Amino acid sequence: MNSKAANNVATGVIYLLVTAVVGILVFLLGYILVTGIPHVSMHFLTSAAQSFKAGGGIRDQLFNSLYLLVLTLIISFPIALGSGIYLSEYAPNNWFTSLIRTAIEVLSSLPSVVVGLFGYLVFVIKFDVGFSILAGAIALTFFNLPLLTRSIEESLEDVPDLQREAGLSLGLSRWKTITGIVFPAALPGILTGIILSAGRVFGEAAALIYTAGQSAPIVSYSNWNPFSPTSFLNPMRPAETLAVHIWKVNTEGVTPDALQISSGASAVLIVVILLFNLGARYLGNWMFKKMTAAK
Template sequence: MNDTVSFLRKIKGAFLRGLVWLSAIFICLMLAGMIFFILKRGLPHISVGFLTRKPSLLNNTVGILPNLLNTLYIIVITLVIVMPLGVGAAIYLQEYAKNQKAVHLIELATETLSGIPSIIYGLVGMLIFVQFCSLGTSLIAGALTLVIMTLPTVIRTTQESLKTVPDSYREGSLGLGSGKWHMIRTVVLPSATDGIVTGCILAVGRIVGESAALLFTAGMANEMLSFKDAVSPGGAGSTLTVSMYMYAKERGDFNTAFAIAAILLILTLVINSAAKFTAALLQKGNKK
């Protein structure tokens, strides 16, 4: 049958096929090279001291403990605020809202939010939280900025998983005489946990990787903060990404920058696998 395909067509096909293979191989090799390069440059500079000290010019030590803690604080504060908001919004959209126009408008707004670049969030966060709400350059201002940024992700993933909860669950619960909110709380939400967890993990991923939005809201300091400092106005501090940027761009300390980059890369890997795992659970739930 192959004889009917002319030589020229075969050559052309082989060429295009080669191009497709080449591009996929190129992308994978580039990523692998990048990972290898970062780990090779970064891992040798990671030590217990590096992870458990703060940087000190007096003792001539480098350490990223403050930045690790700041990242953790920002993650916790952001999630505590964004999860109820996002899940609540998703429940409203999926279970309560009857006005199709309102639903459409809200979905348009979340899409708009997810398209806004992080540098704009940084600027607006600075205007609203740092100056207008006079929180000062602080972790709490940074976290509030990130709340706006991660809200679309949480809403979308929660909504997706709410959609997969079969209507028969809802009808059964209502038929047994439960109220609407009771039905959502005891039947719908528990069946949608995996989607909510996925949204949570994706939000963490965005927070860990964010830098432009935090530069002018959470600040660039490397001081140790307690959690109480972190939630009070004026407690400024840099997360891992921001401090990495400062080490690389402002101080030219590439060893520390690569060490932080290696840590960020490992965190990304962990977060990605976790998200994939819960997404797989979600998929399984869909098939049931």
């Protein structure tokens, strides 16, 4: 076989594999959306879940997922930002830096159920936090930190060194150069990483089963006092998220319309994650054009 024929065969195999992967992805997404969207309605999105009768919704589970996501980002983003800046701008190329990067890679490869068990043993039991939104957010912080740190570090490293040199040549300090020149230039990539990690956190279930709990107590959405046990803003209450709810209704088998609820909830989960990913692409492109005057 000559080189031209070998190239055509290899190209054909690559296209075949890509088509197979895209086809499987489209089939899965299409199946979830086609079977789930008909069960999604305003009543479904705004009513409370039911345990032993049909007609329940996902109002509390959807809110719990969003609340847990916001709390996780509030905890994890400052840590990831500081780590990313250190690794990109200050860390010397030695064994200690290599050890930090290795630890980040190991942490990113941990199964989410292991992170959940760690959170259960340490925060739920050892520190007596109990099944709560706070325990779930701390567990998801360990789950989210590696991806977010690497995303911030790579976004900062993508900024050309000429911009750093220009800032230093003007007499700016190293920290002022980072905060005034490098960070704004890397902001589109950083925001993209935040939104992508948010989609990953939003769909997590295994880690939350052991930390946030599997129950959704009735809370008052008119009570804005975060220290009140009945307040929807109370971070110490147990909270069943949307992904956990999908797993729960399919395993318990006590809800008459469990199939319809899980199908509708799965469709909502997929749509929200797709919006996160599309939003990351759009926001990143918009900020890149805004800050670089690119067309």
